[in-house]
Amino acid sequence: MHWLGQPFKERSTLIFLGVLLTALVAVTVLHLVVPQGHPLYVSAYTVNLFGKYLSYALLAVAVDLVWGYLGILSLGHGAFFALGGYAMGMYLMRQIGERGVYGHPVLPDFMVFLNWDSLPWYWYGFDSAWIAFPMVMLAPGLLALVFGFLAFRSRVTGVYLSIITQAMTFALMLAFFRNEMGFGGNNGLTDFRDILGFDLRSDQVRLGLFLATGIALALGFVLCRAIVTSKLGRVCVAARDAEARTRFLGYRVERVQLFVFVVSAMLAGVAGALYVPQVGIINPSEFSPLFSIEIVVWVALGGRATLYGAVIGAILVNYAKTVFTGIMPDAWLFALGGLFVLVTVLLPKGIAGVLAYRVRKRGVTENDGKEATA
Numbered sequence: 001m002h003w004l005g006q007p008f009k010e011r012s013t014l015i016f017l018g019v020l021l022t023a024l025v026a027v028t029v030l031h032l033v034v035p036q037g038h039p040l041y042v043s044a045y046t047v048n049l050f051g052k053y054l055s056y057a058l059l060a061v062a063v064d065l066v067w068g069y070l071g072i073l074s075l076g077h078g079a080f081f082a083l084g085g086y087a088m089g090m091y092l093m094r095q096i097g098e099r100g101v102y103g104h105p106v107l108p109d110f111m112v113f114l115n116w117d118s119l120p121w122y123w124y125g126f127d128s129a130w131i132a133f134p135m136v137m138l139a140p141g142l143l144a145l146v147f148g149f150l151a152f153r154s155r156v157t158g159v160y161l162s163i164i165t166q167a168m169t170f171a172l173m174l175a176f177f178r179n180e181m182g183f184g185g186n187n188g189l190t191d192f193r194d195i196l197g198f199d200l201r202s203d204q205v206r207l208g209l210f211l212a213t214g215i216a217l218a219l220g221f222v223l224c225r226a227i228v229t230s231k232l233g234r235v236c237v238a239a240r241d242a243e244a245r246t247r248f249l250g251y252r253v254e255r256v257q258l259f260v261f262v263v264s265a266m267l268a269g270v271a272g273a274l275y276v277p278q279v280g281i282i283n284p285s286e287f288s289p290l291f292s293i294e295i296v297v298w299v300a301l302g303g304r305a306t307l308y309g310a311v312i313g314a315i316l317v318n319y320a321k322t323v324f325t326g327i328m329p330d331a332w333l334f335a336l337g338g339l340f341v342l343v344t345v346l347l348p349k350g351i352a353g354v355l356a357y358r359v360r361k362r363g364v365t366e367n368d369g370k371e372a373t374a
Contacts, residue, residue: 044206065227074264078289087269088274091127107119173285173288228307302352316351
């Protein structure tokens with residue numbers, strides 16, 4: 001298991017973790033210590049918003065793992081994100097109990113409204129965190145396992161694989177819109193009250209969810225760095241750049257692709273599960289193919305095959321979305337499309353590529369200066 005410790009030997013990983021830890025501590029202090037009304041005070045709403053950004057960042061890292069290092073442009077990771085969110089939403093709905101509008105001790109309000117007389121079998125056990133929380137990873141992981149096994153065994157690659165992943169998430173969106181599925185239909189799952197016995201609407205729980213999301217991002221980042229810096233990661237890059245040659249050397253490329261794809265899907269599910277209690281709702285719109293395309297834009301803007309670039313891109317784009325939709329909500333999609341074109345033309349390696357170039361340039365300049373002095 002020494003490969004898990006490899007990321008901690010990297011300067012870039014230590015810098016990322018240091019910046020993330022500093023941000024978590026700073027937000028916590030500014031929220032708890034600084035009095036309200038002070039210019040530096042961070043409100044509970046802002047803490048909640050930052051937690052949402054961090055969950056998106058974890059999702060972007062999951063996409064960068066398969067796109068940047070495996071060469072698989074997945075346009076369906078929104079499905080894995082949504083499945084993790086629905087698993088968490090089902091747990092939160094079961095915690096409401098008799099406090100719902102209709103006061104039913106077992107059935108969620110939307111089932112009572114639709115005249116359901118019993119709980120569907122796939123809802124059993126979701127009143128327990130010991131069952132619900134593992135399902136956050138198992139549900140998207142199982143979908144990725146089945147989908148990936150069929151796709152990679154058939155050697156579906158390139159644009160065809162991207163189209164199939166998009167078709168998958170679109171099909172799931174249509175299915176979850178149906179009331180007969182038992183997931184709330186168009187309205188989805190909402191009106192959450194408690195998580196692990198704590199009030200979701202309290203400021204302390206919001207701060208706790210923010211910190212939990214930050215920790216999950218750190219762990220997910222380290223896991224992905226451990227994978228890409230290991231022998232498995234080198235095989236991934238080899239398969240990305242020359243799949244036929246990698247197969248010729250004797251590697252079972254489809255197994256490598258399947259393993260990394262499943263890990264990525266499970267990370268996306270964790271991101272979805274952390275997202276839901278912070279925004280208070282999960283509905284079929286999270287399955288939208290447009291959302292999956294947005295994720296790709298985050299990664300492209302930040303920089304593929306860097307992981308930390310995906311985090312930068314996710315936070316920047318979603319911050320811009322928050323600001324822009326408040327000013328001109330109808331123009332956001334045009335702005336997003338223009339941003340993608342701008343990045344493709346002017347920043348083909350993303351923000352991380354620009355940062356790496358500046359670091360290399362500084363290193364060359366310093367070395368030249370030392371040689372001139374000598």
